Amino acid sequence: MENFSPDSVRKAFSLFMNLIEKSKISKKDEPELFMSYEDPEISYIMRIFEEESGIMVLHSSDTLYYTPRTDNRFFGFTNEELRDKMGFANNTELYLSYIIILSIIIKFFNGENYNNKIRTMLNVEELEAYITSKLQAVEAMENNEEIDEALNFNFRSISKLWLDMPAYDEKIKNFSQSKGTRISYIYRTIKFLQEQGLVNLDNDSEIYTTDKMDTLVISYYPESTRKREILSFIERI
Amino acid sequence: MYQRNDFEGTALDCLKDFRQRMSNLAPFIHLARKLTGFQKYGEVDMISVGFSVLLFVLENMLIGREECSIDNIADFLQLLLKRSYDINMTQEESREMAFYIRDSIAGSGGEVVDFKFRNLETNKDESISIKLIDTSYYEIKKSARYKLTDQGMELLFKTREIYSEFRINITQLYLKQQIEKGVFSGALQTVNELNLQVRQLREKLESLLLNIRQNVLGIDFEDLKQLFSRIKEQFEIERREFGNIKRILKEHRENIEKINYFELEEDELRKLEQINVLTEKLNITTAEHDRLFNEKLDIVGEYLKTIEIRLRQGVSEFIDFEKSIFDVFISINLNPEPLKSILSPLFTNNASLKVFNLFKALEPQRIKSEALEDDRESIDIELAMEMKEKEEREERERRDKKVMAYLEAILLEAYYEGESHLSQALARLDENLYNTASFDFDFYSLVVILHQNKLIDFKDLEDILSRMVRDTSTYNINIYYLFERIFDKKPELRALKTLLLISGDKKISFENGNEITDFIIKGEK
Numbered sequence: 001m002e003n004f005s006p007d008s009v010r011k012a013f014s015l016f017m018n019l020i021e022k023s024k025i026s027k028k029d030e031p032e033l034f035m036s037y038e039d040p041e042i043s044y045i046m047r048i049f050e051e052e053s054g055i056m057v058l059h060s061s062d063t064l065y066y067t068p069r070t071d072n073r074f075f076g077f078t079n080e081e082l083r084d085k086m087g088f089a090n091n092t093e094l095y096l097s098y099i100i101i102l103s104i105i106i107k108f109f110n111g112e113n114y115n116n117k118i119r120t121m122l123n124v125e126e127l128e129a130y131i132t133s134k135l136q137a138v139e140a141m142e143n144n145e146e147i148d149e150a151l152n153f154n155f156r157s158i159s160k161l162w163l164d165m166p167a168y169d170e171k172i173k174n175f176s177q178s179k180g181t182r183i184s185y186i187y188r189t190i191k192f193l194q195e196q197g198l199v200n201l202d203n204d205s206e207i208y209t210t211d212k213m214d215t216l217v218i219s220y221y222p223e224s225t226r227k228r229e230i231l232s233f234i235e236r237i
Numbered sequence: 238m239y240q241r242n243d244f245e246g247t248a249l250d251c252l253k254d255f256r257q258r259m260s261n262l263a264p265f266i267h268l269a270r271k272l273t274g275f276q277k278y279g280e281v282d283m284i285s286v287g288f289s290v291l292l293f294v295l296e297n298m299l300i301g302r303e304e305c306s307i308d309n310i311a312d313f314l315q316l317l318l319k320r321s322y323d324i325n326m327t328q329e330e331s332r333e334m335a336f337y338i339r340d341s342i343a344g345s346g347g348e349v350v351d352f353k354f355r356n357l358e359t360n361k362d363e364s365i366s367i368k369l370i371d372t373s374y375y376e377i378k379k380s381a382r383y384k385l386t387d388q389g390m391e392l393l394f395k396t397r398e399i400y401s402e403f404r405i406n407i408t409q410l411y412l413k414q415q416i417e418k419g420v421f422s423g424a425l426q427t428v429n430e431l432n433l434q435v436r437q438l439r440e441k442l443e444s445l446l447l448n449i450r451q452n453v454l455g456i457d458f459e460d461l462k463q464l465f466s467r468i469k470e471q472f473e474i475e476r477r478e479f480g481n482i483k484r485i486l487k488e489h490r491e492n493i494e495k496i497n498y499f500e501l502e503e504d505e506l507r508k509l510e511q512i513n514v515l516t517e518k519l520n521i522t523t524a525e526h527d528r529l530f531n532e533k534l535d536i537v538g539e540y541l542k543t544i545e546i547r548l549r550q551g552v553s554e555f556i557d558f559e560k561s562i563f564d565v566f567i568s569i570n571l572n573p574e575p576l577k578s579i580l581s582p583l584f585t586n587n588a589s590l591k592v593f594n595l596f597k598a599l600e601p602q603r604i605k606s607e608a609l610e611d612d613r614e615s616i617d618i619e620l621a622m623e624m625k626e627k628e629e630r631e632e633r634e635r636r637d638k639k640v641m642a643y644l645e646a647i648l649l650e651a652y653y654e655g656e657s658h659l660s661q662a663l664a665r666l667d668e669n670l671y672n673t674a675s676f677d678f679d680f681y682s683l684v685v686i687l688h689q690n691k692l693i694d695f696k697d698l699e700d701i702l703s704r705m706v707r708d709t710s711t712y713n714i715n716i717y718y719l720f721e722r723i724f725d726k727k728p729e730l731r732a733l734k735t736l737l738l739i740s741g742d743k744k745i746s747f748e749n750g751n752e753i754t755d756f757i758i759k760g761e762k
Contacts, residue, residue: 023585056582061542067582077586079577098576099563101583106558138567155566155573196584216583224554233575234565 004045011036012045019057019066020075023197024212027062037064060215067216070229086192093179095158100189103131104199108209109217117214124190124205128167128182135159255358256365263352263365264392271341277334281322287338288396289317294370294385295393304382310335339383343370405434406471409478416485421511428515432522439529442468449540461540472530479523486516494678499740499754501685637722640679640714642670645723647687651736651760652729659684659738659756660745675747683714684738688756693736695720735761 015036019025027034036042037059050056054072058065068075077085079094088094107122107130138159167182179185190207193199198213209217220226272287293313297305305313311331318324318331326334343350351364369389372381385393408431415424449461490512493505566573646665650657663671674680687693693716701717724731736759743755 020587023587061539066585068585070578070581072581075585076581077584081586082584095573095576098573098580101580102558102563102576106563110557110559111555134563134567158573198583213583220582221556221558222554227554227556230556230579231561233578234562 004041008039008041009045011039012042012049015042015046016049016053019064020055023065025064034062034064056220058215058219060211060219063211063215065212065215067220082192086188087179088188092157092161093185096161096185097189097192099131099135099158099162100127100186101193103127103134104193104207104209105217106130108213116218117209120208121202122207124183124186124207127186127207131162132167132182135162139163252358256356256363259354259356260365261395263354264367264369264388267350267352267367268342268369268392272338277330278318278322278324281318281324283338286314286317286334287341290314290335290338291342291369291385291389291393294383295390298384304384306382307332307335307339310339310383314338339370343368405431405438405475406478408434409475409482413478413482413485416482416489416515419489419508421508421515424515425511425518428518428522432518432525435522435526435529439525442529446539449543458540472526475526476530479519479526483516483519483523486512486519490516497752499685499688501681503689506682506685636679637719639670639673639677640683641719641723642666643674643680643683644716644719645727647738647758648720648723648730648733648736648760650758652733652762654758655760655762657758658741658743659753659758660743662758663745672748675749675751679714681753683716684753684756686714686716687736687738688740690716691737695731695734695736732762733760735759 015025015033018030018033025034025037037046037057046057050066053075054069055066055075056069058067066075079091082097083089083091083094086094086097088097104122104127107127108117108119111118135158138155162182162185165180165182165185169181179188190199190201193213194201198210198216200208200210202208221230268287269284272283290310290313293310294305297309311328311334314334315326315328315331318326349366349368352367353362353364355361356363367388368386369392370383371386372383408427412424412427412431415421415427490509493501493509493512496505562579566576643662643666646662647659649665650662654661663674666674698717698720738756738758741755741757745753745755747753
């Protein structure tokens with residue numbers, strides 16, 4: 001595959017740009033564009049684009065999505081951008097949000113032996129209770145001040161922030177605009193995930209993951225080399 | 238207060254035929270209640286074992302074998318408990334269990350048990366007789382033989398897995414019977430049920446496809462292939478049956494339309510309208526069923542496609558987000574920074590890609606928001622509905638105009654001649670309309686309606702019209718509405734006080750061979 005036809009390059013670039021612009025290409029809405037990915041030459045060119053731009057195309061049976069590879073600063077967010085986006089004052093608050101996202105993934109996709117979707121809906125209350133029980137375990141552990149000092153941040157600072165807050169305050173009308181309760185942090189995070197097209201919220205408290213989220217989690221993370229890469233982030237510390 | 242009563246009335250509608258439904262439920266409750274008391278083998282699930290005895294009795298009945306005795310049941314139990322629980326029962330013990338199960342299910346082998354319940358529809362305590370097995374043969378001092386009663390067979394039938402798959406087919410058979418017997422109002426209700434079942438089938442297939450996409454590695458391909466061929470076969474049967482039902486409906490319609498106009502009763506006209514509605518609803522249901530057949534049925538294809546995608550994405554391993562990630566952070570109190578690297582592939586930052594072009598300031602402003610998109614979409618739907626309504630209105634208007642021309646001719650005869658004949662009124666029509674009338678069912682219907690109305694008194698017209706809501710269905714001919722329109726067009730006809738069409742001896746013969754009584758038209762000014 002050395003000499004590509006200009007038409008294939010044009011189609012591959014059109015597919016790439018459409019994907020970047022719309023975040024997804026569905027078979028239903030854009031059948032021609034979607035099917036062009038099946039063409040071996042276009043698919044080959046797309047793989048070059050993917051490598052060079054640091055993204056990865058994910059394929060569900062009727063939709064194409066893309067994901068920026070880890071630490072892609074162009075297509076991904078920096079911590080600062082994410083703090084601005086979600087309205088957090090510092091990284092401890094932002095990390096709390098990461099914990100919430102990780103917990104949503106656990107609740108939806110931690111199957112017995114493989115990462116299938118094990119539920120269709122998650123209640124905000126159940127999510128709050130799960131995170132609280134997990135972070136209470138951090139508090140219950142013996143204090144390890146050495147790690148605290150060496151790293152500035154640690155998990156204990158996040159669990160303290162979470163556990164010091166009340167779970168819920170009925171006076172608050174708009175949780176995604178507030179920060180005083182655990183539920184507020186969950187709603188802020190969900191709002192961001194909604195904007196990213198990853199989850200939907202129904203009846204004010206029922207979280208549903210979208211096809212995009214399902215495809216990303218089920219297709220991206222379990223692949224063996226990526227799994228090793230992800231786990232190595234933790235081992236490196 | 239009225240509203241509350243109205244609500245209660247509607248809510249309580251669901252209790253209709255409560256007794257019938259309870260009589261279906263009662264055998265199950267009876268079985269569960271009675272079988273739970275056997276203490277000797279605590280680890281044995283007596284409901285399953287007792288139920289298996291019913292299946293065993295049925296099996297003996299089906300294969301033409303001699304119906305089973307208590308010793309046969311005891312042998313079966315001995316085998317079953319050894320196989321499932323590794324319990325070795327003596328002959329005596331297995332007989333004891335067999336008798337216990339028999340007595341639980343049916344007293345001493347055949348007595349009727351009363352199942353008491355509160356009938357919430359009538360608000361009375363009632364009872365339902367239950368008899369699941371019966372003795373088919375006995376000789377004193379010899380072993381009796383047992384068989385299932387109809388009720389027992391029905392219970393087993395309802396537990397078959399295949400039952401739900403055949404639901405559409407069973408409803409179709411029921412619908413066919415209703416149509417054949419001419420119970421069209423009941424058939425309408427059945428079509429609604431059928432529609433619901435087809436929608437449920439769609440949900441079932443969609444969830445199956447979703448399950449394949451989300452959980453492709455957990456699915457057994459052989460099971461899936463079997464399921465696929467079963468569903469496909471069932472679909473074909475249902476399709477054929479829909480075709481049959483449509484054919485029968487068509488025949489019914491044609492039969493009614495063949496009836497000579499003067500023999501047409503009001504009842505037949507009503508049936509014709511019901512058939513019309515029924516056909517329309519059935520068409521919608523069939524179309525949805527066909528759509529499912531064409532679009533959703535490639536289950537095996539979906540499976541293979543998903544497997545292929547998964548293979549293309551590389552070797553999958555299970556990543557335990559909780560134990561390998563969350564718990565590790567917690568247990569050694571790590572710096573949470575790597576969480577960002579772990580989660581970042583989920584998010585895409587499109588905002589950073591935008592670059593401002595100064596020349597943008599010179600372009601006309603175009604504001605596009607999601608809300609506008611939604612509006613546009615809803616407008617499109619509204620537009621489509623409007624178009625459909627418009628088409629229907631136009632169709633109705635065309636028909637009204639045609640029937641008005643027939644009616645006007647009759648009224649003119651009544652007005653100018655006082656007493657005349659239908660043939661004279663027909664002579665007032667132009668050639669095209671005359672030819673149309675000769676085979677137009679609407680013309681015959683109109684004449685029958687006028688005849689059945691006997692003496693039409695126009696002084697009541699205003700009163701009737703003020704109480705009447707204009708029927709918008711395309712089928713009905715609303716003569717009062719048409720009278721009013723004709724009177725508006727030809728005000729002199731308002732001088733007519735009454736109109737009457739009575740049978741006469743003569744007939745009108747059209748060129749196409751159709752005949753109609755040459756009714757006498759009488760008008761009084």
